[in-house]
Each structure stands twice: as C-alpha cells, then as structure tokens.
Amino acid sequence: MPAHDEVDRIVDAWLRERPDLDFAPLQVLSRVARLSKHLDRARRAAFGESGLEPWEFDVLSALRRAGSPYQLSPKALLQQTLVSSGTMTNRIDRLVERQLVERRTDPHDGRGILVSMTALGRERVDAAIATLLVAERELLDALSPADQDRLAGLLRKLSLDFDAPDVD
Template sequence: MEDEVDRLVAAWRRERPDLDVEPLEVLSRVSRLARHLDRARRLAFAEHNLEPWEFDVLTALRRAGTPYQLSPGQLLTQTLVTSGTMTNRIDRLAKKGLVERLPDPSDRRGVLVRLTDEGRDRADQALAGLLDQERAILAELSRAQRGELAGLLRQLTAPFDNIPG
C-alpha cells in the first residue's frame, strides 16, 4: 500500500533528481505518523474530558507512584515544555481539582504538585482508553513486527535521550 510519503519522495525525485532523498523515507513517516497520532489521541481523550497536555501531566505524576507528587521542575523535564507553560498547566489542573500544590518541606523555594484522587482516576481511565486505541492502530502489524519496529526506533531515540540534548 502506497502512502503520502511515497508520493512526496517521488515528487522530489522528479524535481531534484540530483539529491538523495532516502532519509525522508524514514523520518518524514515518523513526523507524519506523529501528527496523525496527536489527532487520534485528542479524540480518545475527549471521551474522558481530558486534553492531551492534561494527560501528559497527570500520567507523569501517576507513574511516579505514591504519593503521586513531583516538583514542577521534574515535570518540566518529563514533558519537554518550558517553565511558563508548566506553571500555566498546573494552575488549570489545580482549578479543575485534579492536582494540588503543596509547599516543599525541604526547600522553601520549591513546590510539590500532587495528584488528587480524582486526578488519579481520570489518568487511569484515559490511559486505558489510549491503549485501546493504540492497539487498533498497531493491528496492522504482527507481534514480531511490532517488536522489530520498537527496536529500530529505540536505536534512533536513544542518542537523543541519553546525550544531554
């Protein structure tokens, strides 16, 4: 089955036959697939009245385990957004009653963000919904193919994740 990147690559080969556009075969597919996934995620979360950014913050706290609390700084590094953005997100989540701000007992500059019971439940429900949807998307591939794909992708992500970048 042909996809949009096949058409894109064919167009470049026609217009710029002097260039080697093979890298696009992999990386343009990664970018486009991510874009499609964003839209699909937005739909899946809408059933739980959550925005993708809310899910990202709530699940970061959920993964931390009891007592489900992290500093804003830790949330920054996990979600790859800037501090201004995170302040705004915490404000809105707190207003919805999904998280609460607590003073950090060991550092008076600091704050701890803790998941409320409702926040934890919402995160758990949304995760289950997301996984169902992702399974449907991945049904195109056999289990062995999924494993292979995960391994190849890991080789590309590891340098970004391990070198300070």
C-alpha cells in the first residue's frame, strides 16, 4: 500500500505554498469527497445493471424499506429522499410511466394519494440493492471489519448534525 495518496500530495503542495494555513480539514474531507466519487460510480453501475437511475433507486428503495404493501405518501417520500415537491411529482410521474410504481387513492383519506411499488419495481430494486452491496463490499476491502465499524461510528458522529430535522 502506498505511503502517500493523492490527498497527501495535494496537502503537501499547499503546505509548501501556504505554510501559514492549517490543512487538517483537507486531510479528512478531501478523502471523503474522493471516496464519494468512487462510490457514485459504483452505485451508478450497480443501478444501471438493474435498469435504474440513482434517483429511481432512491424512491423505490424508500418504498421497499417501508415494507409490505410497499407504499408511502408523496410527503413521506419527500422526507426520505430530500427533494422538492415538484421534483418528487416529476419522479413519481416518470416511475408510473415506467410501470415501477402506481398512484392509488389513500383508503383512509379519499383526497390523499399513496405511491405503491409494482412487482416490476420490487424486482428491480431488489436486484439493484444486491448488486450494490457487492460493489460496496469491494470498495471497503482494504479495511478490516473492526476498521469498518470504527469508520462507520466516526462518520455517524460527523453526520448527526446534518441529519437532524430542520426546525422551522
């Protein structure tokens, strides 16, 4: 394993040019950003094998995680996918066109709508998550299970503030 990665080279160059600055944040966050790009590529490939776009996987996986009968309100989907109402409406429309979801009237509220995953949607999301997990395991191969647990804990600690619900 090389003693220095690309981030080390970048930080060393900055330190040479600007020794007056503390580049410690780059040591962590530049690596997170670079890893994010590798993860994005792996996810796009995994989803592509199942005929899905990343945004389609996001919506379908929210429905799948909801459990049988695999349906949620558009508002619940908004909360899980962090997109605007207009974007979600567009996404649902496109998923309906592809026969991956259906819109149904909420039986508990005749004015409400539920988005329900079709059998084809379930088949696609199940295949995508299985492929994704193989790809993600490969990305983490360099770390022992203990290191993976430690890293997951540190990233959780860092992300807690970002994941906190917005209070209006």
